[in-house]
Amino acid sequence: MSCSRRNFLKTALSGSIAASLPLTMFRFLSPAQVQAATESKSDTRWGFLVDTTKCVGCGFCVKACKLENEVPYDAPVTRTWVERYVVTKDGKTHIDSPKGGRDGFVARHEDEDPNAEITKAFFVPKLCNQCENPACVQVCPVGATFQTGDGVVLVDRTWCIGCGYCVMACPYGVRFFHPEHKVAEKCTFCYHRISKGMKTACVQACPFGAREIGNLKDPNDPVTKTIMTERVAVLKDEYGTKPQVFYIGLDTNVR
Amino acid sequence: MTEQLFVHGAEWTVKELFCYPNEFIYWSIQIVMYPYMTGLVAGAFVLSSLYHVFGQNDIKDMARFSLVFSLALLPVATMPLLMHLQQPLRAMEPLFTPHFTSAIAAFGIVFSTYAFIVLSEIWFVYRKYFVEQVAALKDQAGIGNAIKCRLYRILTIGAYDISDEAVAKDHRAVKILAGIGIPVACFLHGYAGFIFGSVKANALWMSPLMPVIFIMSAVVSGIALCMLTYIIIMEWQKFWAGRKSSATAEQIAGAEIDMITKTSKYLLGFLIAAITLELLDLIFRGYTAMKSWDILRSVMYGKDFLNIFVLQYGLGNLVPFILLLMPRLTIRRAFVALCLVLFGVFMMRWNVVIGGQAFSLSFAGYMHYHLPIIPHNLETYKEGLFGALTVAATPFVLFWAINKVVPSLKSTN
Numbered sequence: 001m002s003c004s005r006r007n008f009l010k011t012a013l014s015g016s017i018a019a020s021l022p023l024t025m026f027r028f029l030s031p032a033q034v035q036a037a038t039e040s041k042s043d044t045r046w047g048f049l050v051d052t053t054k055c056v057g058c059g060f061c062v063k064a065c066k067l068e069n070e071v072p073y074d075a076p077v078t079r080t081w082v083e084r085y086v087v088t089k090d091g092k093t094h095i096d097s098p099k100g101g102r103d104g105f106v107a108r109h110e111d112e113d114p115n116a117e118i119t120k121a122f123f124v125p126k127l128c129n130q131c132e133n134p135a136c137v138q139v140c141p142v143g144a145t146f147q148t149g150d151g152v153v154l155v156d157r158t159w160c161i162g163c164g165y166c167v168m169a170c171p172y173g174v175r176f177f178h179p180e181h182k183v184a185e186k187c188t189f190c191y192h193r194i195s196k197g198m199k200t201a202c203v204q205a206c207p208f209g210a211r212e213i214g215n216l217k218d219p220n221d222p223v224t225k226t227i228m229t230e231r232v233a234v235l236k237d238e239y240g241t242k243p244q245v246f247y248i249g250l251d252t253n254v255r
Numbered sequence: 256m257t258e259q260l261f262v263h264g265a266e267w268t269v270k271e272l273f274c275y276p277n278e279f280i281y282w283s284i285q286i287v288m289y290p291y292m293t294g295l296v297a298g299a300f301v302l303s304s305l306y307h308v309f310g311q312n313d314i315k316d317m318a319r320f321s322l323v324f325s326l327a328l329l330p331v332a333t334m335p336l337l338m339h340l341q342q343p344l345r346a347m348e349p350l351f352t353p354h355f356t357s358a359i360a361a362f363g364i365v366f367s368t369y370a371f372i373v374l375s376e377i378w379f380v381y382r383k384y385f386v387e388q389v390a391a392l393k394d395q396a397g398i399g400n401a402i403k404c405r406l407y408r409i410l411t412i413g414a415y416d417i418s419d420e421a422v423a424k425d426h427r428a429v430k431i432l433a434g435i436g437i438p439v440a441c442f443l444h445g446y447a448g449f450i451f452g453s454v455k456a457n458a459l460w461m462s463p464l465m466p467v468i469f470i471m472s473a474v475v476s477g478i479a480l481c482m483l484t485y486i487i488i489m490e491w492q493k494f495w496a497g498r499k500s501s502a503t504a505e506q507i508a509g510a511e512i513d514m515i516t517k518t519s520k521y522l523l524g525f526l527i528a529a530i531t532l533e534l535l536d537l538i539f540r541g542y543t544a545m546k547s548w549d550i551l552r553s554v555m556y557g558k559d560f561l562n563i564f565v566l567q568y569g570l571g572n573l574v575p576f577i578l579l580l581m582p583r584l585t586i587r588r589a590f591v592a593l594c595l596v597l598f599g600v601f602m603m604r605w606n607v608v609i610g611g612q613a614f615s616l617s618f619a620g621y622m623h624y625h626l627p628i629i630p631h632n633l634e635t636y637k638e639g640l641f642g643a644l645t646v647a648a649t650p651f652v653l654f655w656a657i658n659k660v661v662p663s664l665k666s667t668n
Contacts, residue, residue, distance in 0.1 A: 095273035141359035162341020171456035173275035255617035
């Protein structure tokens with residue numbers, strides 16, 4: 001009796017190992033490999049150009065983004081925002097972004113001496129950098145966030161478990177939890193618009209042309225031309241994420 | 256403005272100077288509890304393995320107790336994660352869609368391997384006991400005994416052979432499992448350290464030393480908790496035995512100071528390793544003084560000075576270190592020292608998790624964490640003081656139940 005049970009267990013064990021072997025013998029493919037095998041290579045790579053010298057901090061872009069992408073209007077989270085930098089003669093840098101700059105900027109910054117002489121001041125709009133090597137995609141434990149063939153990083157709201165690892169992994173602080181959907185949320189370059197040939201909501205709302213979106217794989221695209229021919233910079237390149245939002249007139253004080 | 260309330264993190268975060276608009280303390284008390292509980296599991300197991308693998312006979316009774324206790328701690332390691340997830344109903348997804356680039360995705364695989372090892376080791380340790388119980392309960396009347404007998408029958412899984420030869424085989428299996436278990440337990444916890452250490456965006460967390468530091472402090476906290484629980488239970492039995500006339504000599508004896516002294520030696524060894532590595536990390540950061548050092552320094556030496564240097568290193572490490580090293584250790588002194596060690600490791604987890612979010616990614620501002628105490632909705636319960644206390648209390652309830660089936664506190668002599 002005990003011998004036959006032993007045999008049964010042995011056979012069952014080796015049987016189940018044998019049954020699972022063919023599965024494990026398959027090579028693990030990276031998402032990129034799968035994409036290369038299943039899709040033809042995209043001829044689009046979305047990129048963004050921000051001309052900080054043109055931004056006046058009106059906040060129309062933030063308003064437009066919140067309305068277009070249904071991020072609760074008064075919640076203190078936003079897919080895009082505008083920062084104000086005020087550098088005074090004493091060498092101090094005062095940075096603020098009240099409500100993400102949604103309602104524009106009026107008063108001087110609160111921790112700034114009202115009599116201090118301002119040496120320079122400027123605005124810097126921020127949004128997701130749609131990195132070539134996104135840290136957020138790397139850390140997602142369930143693959144709910146992914147990079148599309150044309151370079152935009154998206155979140156699958158039906159699959160995200162809300163662990164917050166991607167929020168912690170992003171060096172730019174662009175991610176947050178959507179107050180209603182309770183999943184990770186981020187700027188998508190208005191993917192629903194750009195994939196239909198429209199501009200993003202923020203680009204369309206900007207009255208000064210400080211924001212532009214273009215196809216970096218198209219050499220004739222005006223955005224690509226500017227990036228190729230002018231002096232542009234990216235934010236925090238030391239993290240190796242290869243950000244794809246390029247800035248004109250970026251200052252050393254910009255964080 | 257009611258919708259503001261639903262922004263995760265906004266409830267307990269206070270910002271100072273410039274932080275990006277979306278920055279909040281997203282990982283709060285439950286993520287402090289997670290490495291703390293995992294560390295206790297790993298530490299308890301390593302302590303039991305010291306006996307099974309390396310034959311440290313002086314801690315034999317403690318080894319059996321800590322093995323069963325690590326089983327009680329095991330399910331609790333997952334509790335903080337469940338309470339933290341924004342979508343707890345999707346908690347099983349990481350097992351269904353393993354994503355090999357994410358440190359968190361490994362949790363299911365590592366955790367189940369470890370659970371399998373602990374369960375099978377306990378089975379081998381207690382198999383003989385199960386068989387004896389079946390034999391003893393077989394002919395006894397009463398529904399309770401019948402249920403118990405049935406339970407033990409199931410637990411034997413049909414293996415009734417308790418000849419010397421078979422028991423010797425059991426011992427060998429235990430030794431092998433404990434041997435495999437040590438690296439797996441270290442991996443379980445080291446990888447929890449990797450979750451933090453690999454976040455390149457966070458200046459405080461990113462360090463290759465993080466997994467090793469986590470393992471060392473895990474073993475420290477695991478040993479401390481096992482010793483502490485052992486002392487409490489044994490002294491409790493002694494207290495009750497003193498009131499009953501039928502008490503056995505073993506019950507009156509209480510906790511054995513010999514065993515406490517010997518186990519505390521292992522504790523001190525791991526404590527030294529943990530502190531050395533932590534200080535190395537700190538000195539290295541100060542010496543290399545990368546871009547982030549300015550803000551890190553202002554957090555460590557300024558805002559979090561009390562938490563890091565007074566509570567963690569001072570009260571949590573130095574004081575118990577001296578207490579345990581002083582000659583003629585008493586149960587009472589060991590008790591105080593062990594409580595402080597556990598507190599110190601908790602503060603270490605706190606200072607890593609909360610301290611890592613105490614400054615903005617912009618390096619131009621700070622965030623302060625205010626632990627929700629009185630809950631006013633589900634979120635402030637889950638990620639507040641009472642959520643953390645629920646997690647901390649569960650292993651003791653589980654141990655009480657498990658210990659009914661596999662008694663781990665009887666002396667083997």
